[in-house]
Amino acid sequence: MQRSPRMRANFQIRTRGRGMGRTLGLIAGSGGLPLEVAAAAREQGVEVAVVAIEEHTDPAIAELASRGTCWIRVGELGRLIRALQEQAVDEVILAGAVAKRGALRDPSQLGLDARALAVMARLKDRGDDALLRAVAAELESEGLTVVASTRYLQDRLTRLGRLAGPTPTPVVESDLALGLRVAKGLGTHDVGQSAVVKQGTVLAVEAVEGTDAMMRRAAALGGAGAVLVKAAKPGQDLRFDVPAIGLQTVELARRCELLAIGLEADRTLVLDRARTLAEAERQQLAVIGLRLEQG
Numbered sequence: 001m002q003r004s005p006r007m008r009a010n011f012q013i014r015t016r017g018r019g020m021g022r023t024l025g026l027i028a029g030s031g032g033l034p035l036e037v038a039a040a041a042r043e044q045g046v047e048v049a050v051v052a053i054e055e056h057t058d059p060a061i062a063e064l065a066s067r068g069t070c071w072i073r074v075g076e077l078g079r080l081i082r083a084l085q086e087q088a089v090d091e092v093i094l095a096g097a098v099a100k101r102g103a104l105r106d107p108s109q110l111g112l113d114a115r116a117l118a119v120m121a122r123l124k125d126r127g128d129d130a131l132l133r134a135v136a137a138e139l140e141s142e143g144l145t146v147v148a149s150t151r152y153l154q155d156r157l158t159r160l161g162r163l164a165g166p167t168p169t170p171v172v173e174s175d176l177a178l179g180l181r182v183a184k185g186l187g188t189h190d191v192g193q194s195a196v197v198k199q200g201t202v203l204a205v206e207a208v209e210g211t212d213a214m215m216r217r218a219a220a221l222g223g224a225g226a227v228l229v230k231a232a233k234p235g236q237d238l239r240f241d242v243p244a245i246g247l248q249t250v251e252l253a254r255r256c257e258l259l260a261i262g263l264e265a266d267r268t269l270v271l272d273r274a275r276t277l278a279e280a281e282r283q284q285l286a287v288i289g290l291r292l293e294q295g
Contacts, residue, residue: 023047023067025089025144027080029096030056032246032271033149037095038064040152049087051080056098073111074098077119077135081142091147092139094132094240097210127190129233132240148238156273158289160265164277165286168260171199172227172286176262178202179229180290183264187233193243196258198226211249215256224257229290232267245287246271250279260286 024041028034028050035058038048042064049067052059053074062069070083084092112120119134136146150157162168168176175197182195182202192206196218203226204218211230218226230243245261245268253261261280263270270276270287280287 021045021047022090023049023087025084025087025092026050026061026065027092027094028052028057028061029094029098030058031096031244032058032248033244033269034058034061034096035064036156036271037093037149037152042066044152046152049084049089051083053098057096075110075112075116077116077138078113081115081139081144084139084144085142089144091145091151093147093149093151094136095149099210125190128241129190129237133237136237136239146239149240149242150238150269153269156269156271158263158265158268158270160289160291163263163270163287163289164280165260165284168286168288172260174200175227176229176260176288176290177293179227179262180231180264180292183229183231184234184292187231187236190233193233193241194228194230196222196226196228198222212252215252215258219256226256226258227260227262228253228258229262230268231264231290231292236267238267242267242269244269244271245276247276247279250276250283250285250287253285254283258285260288262288262290265289265291 024046026034026038026048038050038061041048047066048064050061050065050069052061052069052071054071056074067087072079115138119138123130123134139146178200179195179197182205183193186192186195186205194206194211194214196203196215203222204214206214215228230245232243245263277287
């Protein structure tokens with residue numbers, strides 16, 4: 001987890017570009033997705049105001065925040081809303097993960113404010129999708145428009161077919177198809193978005209531990225020769241939690257001796273696309289865009 005270099009600070013405003021063009025309010029969790037969203041938005045001429053989460057967000061996000069960065073605790077929903085309103089943002093994107101494991105052991109570390117507590121009290125389902133929908137609803141009730149996390153990343157969406165690496169064997173193709181069905185089934189229950197399969201056997205499915213820990217667990221159980229599949233949840237709200245891989249995923253796949261990574265076409269992202277696919281090619285790791293067969 002990342003620590004903020006400016007803990008508890010309000011927005012550190014930069015004057016460059018202030019008052020010009022559109023402004024994106026980026027709520028940044030962990031991982032590479034927030035960095036990629038911010039960079040892509042800036043490339044398209046959009047100003048970026050970042051609300052970063054202590055212990056989660058990579059401090060490097062500040063370099064991409066042309067309208068400044070505000071650091072908050074994960075449960076400070078009221079402060080989050082005020083920060084975005086202060087910047088008069090035109091749209092909001094939620095990008096990146098917020099780990100649940102620590103909070104499950106010690107809920108006090110979330111620092112829930114009165115508004116967050118009220119939202120939690122209304123929730124019957126506390127799966128990732130339900131929580132994020134509730135946060136989005138609170139933002140929109142205050143006039144803040146939440147848009148798809150893929151809005152500036154259309155060129156990173158997975159296309160159908162082979163993206164890198166060797167053509168999969170019939171066995172690998174069969175494992176990828178099974179993995180896609182399993183991952184979609186998980187998503188029905190708002191559990192996870194990934195599965196690892198080897199020779200027709202499901203070695204692991206993703207839950208609260210996340211994709212990386214699941215991959216390591218699968219490698220310990222089944223050894224080399226498995227495949228990883230990531231897919232969006234059925235009816236997934238693409239405003240948040242879009243499944244993604246990046247360079248780190250490919251490097252971990254090599255250490256786990258996977259044969260292939262399957263990604264649901266048009267509903268998953270390949271981050272740092274050129275480097276990620278080049279590394280997969282170098283490692284002879286197949287990366288395949290998949291689509292669920294109907295019937």
